[in-house]
Amino acid sequence: MTKVLIIGEHRQGELKANAGELVAAARVLGDTIRAAVLGPGASQAAAAFGAYGVDTVRVLDTDVAYSSDGFAAALAPVIAECEVNYIVLMQSFFGRDLGARLAARLGTPFINDVTALAVEDGQVVATKPLYAGKVIGKLAFTGKGPKVITLRPKNFTPAAADQAATVETKPLELPAELKCQVTHVEPKATGMIDVKEADIIVSGGRGVGGPDGFEPLRDFAQAIGAALGASRAAVDAGWIAHSHQVGQTGKVVNPQLYIACGISGAIQHLAGMQTSKVIVAINNNPDAPIFKLADYGIVDDLFQVVPELKKLMVEALAG
Amino acid sequence: MRIVVIVKEVADTEAVISLKDGLPDLSATAMVNNPYDEYAVEEALQQADKLGDCTVTAVMVGREKSKENLRKILAMGVGEAVLIDDEALAGADPLQIAQVLKAAIEPLEPAFVLAGRQGVDYDWGLAPLALAELLGWGHVGLIAKLEITGSAFKAETEGDDGLLTFEGSLPAVFTADKSLNEPRYPSLKGIMQAKKKPLETKTLADLGLDAAAVGGAAAGLKLINCNYPPRKEAGRVIAGETAAEKAAALVKALREEAKVI
Numbered sequence: 001m002t003k004v005l006i007i008g009e010h011r012q013g014e015l016k017a018n019a020g021e022l023v024a025a026a027r028v029l030g031d032t033i034r035a036a037v038l039g040p041g042a043s044q045a046a047a048a049f050g051a052y053g054v055d056t057v058r059v060l061d062t063d064v065a066y067s068s069d070g071f072a073a074a075l076a077p078v079i080a081e082c083e084v085n086y087i088v089l090m091q092s093f094f095g096r097d098l099g100a101r102l103a104a105r106l107g108t109p110f111i112n113d114v115t116a117l118a119v120e121d122g123q124v125v126a127t128k129p130l131y132a133g134k135v136i137g138k139l140a141f142t143g144k145g146p147k148v149i150t151l152r153p154k155n156f157t158p159a160a161a162d163q164a165a166t167v168e169t170k171p172l173e174l175p176a177e178l179k180c181q182v183t184h185v186e187p188k189a190t191g192m193i194d195v196k197e198a199d200i201i202v203s204g205g206r207g208v209g210g211p212d213g214f215e216p217l218r219d220f221a222q223a224i225g226a227a228l229g230a231s232r233a234a235v236d237a238g239w240i241a242h243s244h245q246v247g248q249t250g251k252v253v254n255p256q257l258y259i260a261c262g263i264s265g266a267i268q269h270l271a272g273m274q275t276s277k278v279i280v281a282i283n284n285n286p287d288a289p290i291f292k293l294a295d296y297g298i299v300d301d302l303f304q305v306v307p308e309l310k311k312l313m314v315e316a317l318a319g
Numbered sequence: 320m321r322i323v324v325i326v327k328e329v330a331d332t333e334a335v336i337s338l339k340d341g342l343p344d345l346s347a348t349a350m351v352n353n354p355y356d357e358y359a360v361e362e363a364l365q366q367a368d369k370l371g372d373c374t375v376t377a378v379m380v381g382r383e384k385s386k387e388n389l390r391k392i393l394a395m396g397v398g399e400a401v402l403i404d405d406e407a408l409a410g411a412d413p414l415q416i417a418q419v420l421k422a423a424i425e426p427l428e429p430a431f432v433l434a435g436r437q438g439v440d441y442d443w444g445l446a447p448l449a450l451a452e453l454l455g456w457g458h459v460g461l462i463a464k465l466e467i468t469g470s471a472f473k474a475e476t477e478g479d480d481g482l483l484t485f486e487g488s489l490p491a492v493f494t495a496d497k498s499l500n501e502p503r504y505p506s507l508k509g510i511m512q513a514k515k516k517p518l519e520t521k522t523l524a525d526l527g528l529d530a531a532a533v534g535g536a537a538a539g540l541k542l543i544n545c546n547y548p549p550r551k552e553a554g555r556v557i558a559g560e561t562a563a564e565k566a567a568a569l570v571k572a573l574r575e576e577a578k579v580i
């Protein structure tokens with residue numbers, strides 16, 4: 001029997017929808033699925049696991065928003081006691097940080113940012129993009145002990161939340177001394193969609209010409225519910241915050257639609273967005289390398305095209 | 320007081336990755352210092368300036384030819400460097416690298432360690448966190464801001480649902496995100512001075528480590544094979560006289576052909 005522990009994520013007690021992705025991955029790996037939820041509001045979030053058919057949830061309900069050493073220490077004994085074979089988390093800030101710390105604590109192997117899982121000849125094979133997606137690797141665990149895996153968001157079809165298991169919760173305990181902990185959380189400004197979560201990204205590069213050049217793009221993005229992305233050239237020029245950067249040293253994104261405006265298409269940028277389902281490039285230079293990858297190209301001034309596109313897409317999305 | 324910054328070499332981000340027998344072959348690839356590690360180096364230098372009377376030591380697990388890149392770190396202003404070079408480490412996993420780093424760093428008794436958020440090769444982001452765990456220290460990943468006051472620290476990070484402020488006590492490990500600072504370029508003077516700065520090389524035996532335990536042969540992971548992602552074909556350029564016409568034709572295509580809106 002293969003046992004899988006999934007670590008759910010929640011926002012103040014509300015279990016995040018990515019729990020469905022964790023459950024889907026766990027079902028590939030094993031037959032017994034347990035969950036854990038940690039942080040303020042964890043007990044409340046735990047109940048929502050019942051809908052996924054998970055009947056036992058370990059809960060660390062604490063005022064401490066996050067402590068990597070503390071949370072890893074709270075989980076480690078249970079993992080040993082229950083002889084868990086796999087631990088699955090999301091590749092989010094929380095998941096990658098806690099997953100790595102936990103793997104180190106257990107002294108067991110860790111494969112992060114996994115896009116697919118399969119069992120081949122009795123061996124778990126994890127697919128993971130390497131070199132920012134320039135190549136795709138298949139990796140196997142060779143070491144003993146529980147293995148830690150984090151999932152790249154939106155790569156596993158979420159399991160349905162349509163079951164009716166009653167959840168039994170069992171408490172976890174924080175160690176008395178924490179080496180480091182979160183003491184303040186400044187919530188994100190509302191209305192801003194992160195590029196990693198967006199279905200549509202409108203992205204701007206050096207071609208927007210300056211900080212004001214992002215205004216029509218921001219307008220367009222807001223009108224169609226898209227996130228605003230940027231090339232490193234635009235970020236390094238100080239025109240837009242780093243959190244918007246797409247690419248090898250920014251965020252790797254995977255939207256349905258990526259609209260690159262005034263971006264030439266350097267290899268480091270392409271590495272971050274080449275798996276987008278549909279790529280549109282708007283660039284006034286017909287020889288820009290981005291056109292080699294774009295499904296649809298418009299050779300024109302972005303400031304002429306973007307307002308028109310905004311008007312028509314708003315209509316199309318409404319109709 | 321000492322600050323340690325850990326630096327790894329990675330393939331140049333411009334490089335196309337060659338595959339040989341289904342595995343990456345970097346034998347002809349230009350290697351650079353991991354871009355994120357440059358933010359860690361810059362932070363170490365700035366913190367050293369603020370704290371005063373502080374030595375910054377760079378530590379790298381690499382090969383003989385990595386010395387060239389380590390010299391670049393010294394040219395930025397780092398005082399001294401240690402290279403751990405041992406054949407047995409080929410194919411070591413990040414947990415093993417962390418064990419090696421621990422053995423090299425613990426005797427240096429640093430106030431804290433700075434690292435990059437992840438190597439832009441396998442994107443593990445694991446070695447520094449594992450180092451913290453092995454040393455029994457706290458860590459903060461992906462920092463955007465760091466304040467050291469005596470033996471306490473405060474660090475800020477962009478979390479999943481907002482900006483997180485972490486507090487804790489030193490020693491600790493911090494991993495640098497790009498928003499932390501702007502790495503300096505080495506000056507000509509820095510480059511000249513770097514040639515004379517101490518750069519010590521050590522083997523696993525020098526660190527009292529057993530190659531059978533921390534070497535690649537005992538790695539907990541295996542790369543089975545690699546493939547290139549399916550190549551995206553160039554699509555088509557949208558025809559039209561005016562920007563408005565092109566925009567209209569694009570929206571029609573997105574709707575009727577691509578079916579994404």
Ligand SMILES: Cc1cc2nc3c(=O)[nH]c(=O)nc-3n(C[C@H](O)[C@H](O)[C@H](O)COP(=O)(O)OP(=O)(O)OC[C@H]3O[C@@H](n4cnc5c(N)ncnc54)[C@H](O)[C@@H]3O)c2cc1C
Nearest residue numbers: 205206207231232233247248249250262264269284285302
């Ligand atoms: C270590 C390292 C890591 C890197 N990581 C990243 C990364 O993560 N992400 C990233 O993006 N880059 C990254 N880069 C930088 C990358 O190499 C390029 O320099 C950068 O992507 C270029 O940005 P750009 O396309 O906006 O600018 P440019 O290459 O200058 O392109 C601007 C484009 O805008 C077009 N243009 C100008 N005016 C208009 C107009 N009015 N209308 C329409 N089009 C117009 C031009 O024709 C041109 O094609 C990295 C580089 C290094 C060395």
Ligand SMILES: Nc1ncnc2c1ncn2[C@@H]1O[C@H](COP(=O)(O)O)[C@@H](O)[C@H]1O
Nearest residue numbers: 325326327380434435438443444445446
């Ligand atoms: N071989 C190494 N030598 C020194 N530092 C390393 C090494 N490997 C990883 N690091 C550090 O750990 C960070 C994360 O690397 P990784 O865990 O490999 O993604 C890097 O940015 C470096 O700061």
